[in-house]
Amino acid sequence: MSQATPEQLEAAIRELLGARSVEATICPSEAARQVGGDDWRDLMQPARDVVARLADAGEVEATQGGEVVDARTARGPIRVRTSRAAR
Template identity: 50%
Template sequence: MDTSASIEEAILSLLSQRVPGKTICPSEPARQVRPDNWRRLMEATRAVAAQLASQGRIEVTQRGQVIDITSARGPVRLRLPRE
């Protein structure tokens, strides 16, 4: 499995384990995929999150508001879409 697919699987798996509406930090899937070198995966994790968000599979939030991760600066959170 390539790294992007592993990151996508980790994001969706972690979110499926959360109570609806709860979020994860993008570092969580990166740490799951590569615990010893997770910081190197942060750019790829944000890219995968952007792709999932564009497909409507997740939402990216900052300070509780849904945002476009491609233009976000600073910390963001990931969650499943609200129904």
């Protein structure tokens, strides 16, 4: 199991979003892979938890099919983008 912290996942999410166009999205698995290496799958729920916290703070939006969803309750894959308010 990876010893990655929520802070490391948050930093990875910010870095990945910052490296892309403002309209682009990332998958939480990208941050999990960056931080967790071979153990990235163990970090999927923690990554979604970080996305939910960042969404609560108005920094990002979790989406499915282009629609904003709650990362805590969404079932299935989500994407993450910089929130429209934070652009």
